[in-house]
Amino acid sequence: MHMRAAVLRSSPVERPFARTRPLTIETVTLDPPGRDEVLVKMAAAGVCHSDLSVINGDRLRPTPMVLGHEASAVVVEPGPGVTDLQPGDYVVMSFIPTCGHCMPCLEGRAQLCGPGQAANGAGTLISGAMRLRCDDGTDTYHHCGVSGFAEYAVISRRSIVKITKDISLVDAALFGCAVMTGVGAVVNTCGVKAGQSVAVVGLGGVGLSSILGAVAAGADRVIAVDISQAKLDLAMTLGATDAFLATDPEAAEEIRAATGGGVDHALEMAGSAPAFELAYKITKRGGTTASAGLANPNARISLSPVHIVADERVIKGSYQGSCVPPRDIPRFIALYQRGKLPVDKLLSSTGPLEEINEAFDKLDRGEVVRHVITF
Known part of the structure; x- marks a missing residue:
């Protein structure tokens, strides 16, 4: 399928980003989900310093890459082998995929998953697959297995946490990084x-x-x-x-x-x-x-x-708040729903994908706590 996505072609990029335009809105090809993967329609994605650090060169990542790691979405199509998610389910993404069988995973330290960290560094899904291509046919890397600055994404089931539907998906996005961490x-x-x-x-x-x-x-x-x-x-x-x-x-x-x-x-x-x-x-x-x-x-x-x-x-x-995402994200959402974690007060503003470079300028200048891209 074809979709719009914010693509980082190279880094580091000089400021201000409104002038240098490090993220270009392009038509990107997204392949169907493979085994244990899920096609989702993005609802909201937070503009975070971890994305900014890739743009400014503090964290080296391969390019071209679709950034965005703090995101919420709606399931469109579960891939082969995914039996516990259905179309229409609300989900939040974890920015560290977990294999479930390495020693850190077995010890309950999912944030230190070795295969997950290796995949993030390589810009792939945890399987090693890449499902994104730019319009010139160039393979395009995934950011933290999520690449949330796009209309759709194919994501490993290992990066997905199903959540309740009685929550705003804009607020829910913040639980994928800011709140969890x-x-x-x-x-x-x-x-x-x-x-x-x-x-x-x-x-x-x-x-x-x-x-x-x-x-x-x-x-x-x-x-x-x-x-x-x-x-x-x-x-x-x-x-x-x-x-x-x-x-x-x-x-x-x-x-x-x-x-x-x-x-x-x-x-x-x-x-x-x-x-x-x-x-x-x-x-x-x-x-x-x-x-x-x-x-x-x-x-x-x-x-x-x-x-x-x-x-x-x-x-x-x-790292990642020492969290086990399937355990902690639902717990934190429950606290939010009971008024114990007023996460909505962290939301500074929302805006479309087309204004993403200006949003990163605001983040870089410390003018926003969380700006969220909405789809």
């Missing part, structure tokens, strides 16, 4: 307990989802840290108890003083080395510093090993 980092990676203190450094879609997750987990102090006063103000409306500008040179000392020596858990969600170092500074002795921010691979941090030992500090990475 941000809330998951709080409840899975850090295991935040009621009464503990949490700081979140970097208030994009993932960071603000962490704020929501910390509130839902019963954290006593929820501290928001960012360079944007507008995002700090938004965090306070979402339940944060304190807000600090990261640009304040005294921010670390002020946060430590306000919390009696630091927080139990500090989460870095900005994807920058200085943000991680700030998060580490505001973590108390015996506390946990976790990062879900994807910084440039060449970025480096400077820490004192003696403090890690003498303070019994814990440093953790958090």
Whole structure:
């Protein structure tokens, strides 16, 4: 079948994207689903920093590629071997496909699936197949097995989570990355307990989802840290108890003083080395510093090993919120439906596929939390 899709032909691409047009809207050929694959019609796809990092060269991926990994859709046609999905089902995509049989999968750490990570790096589905071709016949790579910036997609069943139909598909899209990563980092990676203190450094879609997750987990102090006063103000409306500008040179000392020596858990969600170092500074002795921010691979941090030992500090990475998507996405949606995770408040704006380059400019400038492309 033929469809419209946003294709990245090369990277890195200079800013502003409204001028350089890194994503071109093209007619792309989509092959039918193979075994254990599903044809879906896209409903909504979030504009996320993980897509931006491919455009600006922070994350190297093969091109041409159809970007987009945070998405919701409606099932059109289950492929051979798919018996548990029907046309019309609502689904959310996971940006890491899982094989189900490698050691991380068997240990319940789906986010570390080896074959899934290899497929994402190669720009293929987990089977190794490619179902996209540009109009010149060139094979076109898949982004995270999803390629959500397109009217339709063929996706591995291993990348799909069926959801309830009593939810807006625009809101549902956010659960595929921002919510799964941000809330998951709080409840899975850090295991935040009621009464503990949490700081979140970097208030994009993932960071603000962490704020929501910390509130839902019963954290006593929820501290928001960012360079944007507008995002700090938004965090306070979402339940944060304190807000600090990261640009304040005294921010670390002020946060430590306000919390009696630091927080139990500090989460870095900005994807920058200085943000991680700030998060580490505001973590108390015996506390946990976790990062879900994807910084440039060449970025480096400077820490004192003696403090890690003498303070019994814990440093953790958090990928995909340490989630098992078929388990956690429905749980998080249920919390949303009960008013415990007001994810809809993270939605800044929506727009058509044709305005996608302008949307990435807004994201790059920090003007939106989540802009969602709708179809």
